[in-house]
Structures are given as C-alpha cells and as structure tokens.
Amino acid sequence: MTTDPSPSRLGQQQQAREQAAAQQQTGHTFASVEELLRAxxxxxxxxxxxxxxxxxxxxxxxxxxxxxxxxWWRR
Amino acid sequence: MDPQVEPRPPAPAAPPLAGPEAEFGALYAAHAPAIYYLALRLLGDPARAEDATHDVFLRAWRSLSEFRGESAVRTWLYRIALNHCRNLRQRWYERARAPDPGEAFWNRVSAPDATPLRVLELKELGARIQRALDALPPEYRELLLLVADEQLSYREVAELTRQSVDAVRGKLHRARRAFHAAFTQTA
Known part of the structure; x- marks a missing residue:
C-alpha cells in the first residue's frame, strides 16, 4: 500500500530534518564548567x-x- | 496433592544484609557515584579509579570508629578519597609527567569563563574533560570537581582543600577560566 503524505505531514518531516541538522551542528551546550562536569x-x-x-x-x-x-549515615 | 509437584516458593537469591553491612550498603549506593567520578577524573584511568573507590570505602569501613560526625558523611568520604588519590598520583604519575606550567601561567590565560561550552557528541565528553583537567594544576582540578557536586557547600569545599571560602571563590574563578581555555583546545 502506498501513502500520499499530506502537505502538513511533509512540512512536519521537513521541520524535523532541519531540527536534527541544527542539533548536529550545535551539539550540546553547557552554561558552566560545573554543568559540564555534572553531565x-x-x-x-x-x-x-x-x-x-x-x-x-x-x-x-x-x-x-x-x-x-x-x-550519621544518612546525612 | 503430590508434594513432588507442589510449587515451591522461589529460593531467595541471597539473604538480605542486616546491621552495619546494610547501613554501609546504603552509604555506598548514595555516595559511590560521586567518589568514583572524583577518582576517575583525578587519576584519569577507569581501572585505577575502581581500585581507588574500593580502597576509599574499605578505609571508611575500617575507620568508622574514628568518624565523629563533625562533618557530613559525603565530606568525610571525599576527604579520604582526596588523600588517597593525591598519594596515588604522587606515586604513579608525577615522575612521568611533563612539568606543570604552574598557576601563574593559567592566571594569564585570557579565555572567558562565561561563554557556553559546546560538544557535538556526549560520548566525546569524558575524553575531552579528562584532557582539559589533566592540563590544569592539581589544585584547580580538585576545586572544579568538588564544586561541581551540588551536595557540597563552598564552606565544605574550603575545608576539604584547607583554605578559606574567599580563597576558594578566587581560585575557582581562575580555575574556570583555565578549564575553558584547556577544554577549547581539546576540540
């Protein structure tokens, strides 16, 4: 069975691809050294x-x- | 009913711990991740960090009677871990390492400490952090790792590193800048 994606569905897919590409470019950001070490x-x-x-x-x-x-254990 | 086919309750896997062992098990579960992480980043080697964490908790068990409750258990464990890791580093590493550029060098570093730190992949995080920490003076390394623990106050960090809270704040500012510079170079 073939599907014919609606324009809104195509738009969502395009948006998801753009978000994934942006995430790949920026990666993960940490506001401070402490935040980085906690991660x-x-x-x-x-x-x-x-x-x-x-x-x-x-x-x-x-x-x-x-x-x-x-x-004192649980202090 | 045939007793041979009567379902039997499953045998317990192991008797539950009771007494000091159970309490110590709870202590291990609560604090081992922090102690292991400190040892890992101070020693830079997972196998040595595992050995060190084992030894820290064994020492804690042996010195329970000396623990007077004047500090939190976590601070007490950190103190044992710091002393142990410092001794190990002195024994294993310092002879083989390049000379430390010294605090004065890092004080001249102009890297900002307020810009975000970026990594593309979380899996690269550990290796980059290790390289950056290894480039810092030991005092900065310890300060950053201790302050990153949300359960420690500045006062406790000051006690653990044997200096005043004001000194901790001042050195921490320089340590963050130095880490920024070193971390950026690992990209």
Whole structure:
C-alpha cells in the first residue's frame, strides 16, 4: 500500500530534518564548567562489579566496634 | 496433592544484609557515584579509579570508629578519597609527567569563563574533560570537581582543600577560566 503524505505531514518531516541538522551542528551546550562536569558524572557511573568486590572485601573485615555512627549515615 | 509437584516458593537469591553491612550498603549506593567520578577524573584511568573507590570505602569501613560526625558523611568520604588519590598520583604519575606550567601561567590565560561550552557528541565528553583537567594544576582540578557536586557547600569545599571560602571563590574563578581555555583546545 502506498501513502500520499499530506502537505502538513511533509512540512512536519521537513521541520524535523532541519531540527536534527541544527542539533548536529550545535551539539550540546553547557552554561558552566560545573554543568559540564555534572553531565559527565551522570554518564559515568561506577562499574557494577565494584559493589560486589567491596562486599567481598568487607566480609573479610571485622565488624566496626561502635554503633553510634549509624545515626550519621544518612546525612 | 503430590508434594513432588507442589510449587515451591522461589529460593531467595541471597539473604538480605542486616546491621552495619546494610547501613554501609546504603552509604555506598548514595555516595559511590560521586567518589568514583572524583577518582576517575583525578587519576584519569577507569581501572585505577575502581581500585581507588574500593580502597576509599574499605578505609571508611575500617575507620568508622574514628568518624565523629563533625562533618557530613559525603565530606568525610571525599576527604579520604582526596588523600588517597593525591598519594596515588604522587606515586604513579608525577615522575612521568611533563612539568606543570604552574598557576601563574593559567592566571594569564585570557579565555572567558562565561561563554557556553559546546560538544557535538556526549560520548566525546569524558575524553575531552579528562584532557582539559589533566592540563590544569592539581589544585584547580580538585576545586572544579568538588564544586561541581551540588551536595557540597563552598564552606565544605574550603575545608576539604584547607583554605578559606574567599580563597576558594578566587581560585575557582581562575580555575574556570583555565578549564575553558584547556577544554577549547581539546576540540
């Protein structure tokens, strides 16, 4: 089956192509160094295996001596 | 009903952590991304950053009894991470690196710090940031990475870098300009 796109549909497609081309030219813009670093941090998570590796290491360690520190955990 | 065909509840994958281990797991989940990122950009190598992050949390576990709660947990972890990464850099990198041009050089850089920074592809972001940070004096590098963490106040950054808040503000201005100049050169 063939479709005959309407003029409005063609206009939308043309607009989308222009937006994509403009995005390719300008790329991503960051207002500050901090914003740039935050974007980088957001796409750079720690490797998933690190948590398991740490858990194995902690299992070989003696438990901490005092428990009063627990109230500070979530600060 | 035949007991052999009776559906059994699925076996738990692993017993849930309890006590200090569970609390520490929550702490790791909350702060590991920030600590890993700091280590990655200070050391410039994913494998070394992974090792450093592991060691930071292990040291934190071992020194729990010394944590007096005078600072936020995140600041405490950052302090351990900064000391650890500084030691590693001194041991591994400084001998092999070209001499640092020094703060005076970057103070003369005329790049603006208020113009937007552009990248075409987000996937190129990490490599360009790393090259730009590597070109900066270590003090500027640390300041920028710490200030980029929204959870740290200027006062906490000042404590971590052992200087006054005013000094942080002044150096941060120069650090941003230096980063702009270095980042532009990586394009």
């Amino acid at each position: 980088d941090r957001a796409q750079t998570p720690p490797p998933p295996r690190l948590a398991a590796r740490l858990r194995e290491s902690l299992a070989r360690e003696p438990a901490p001596r005092r428990r009063w520190w627990q109230r």
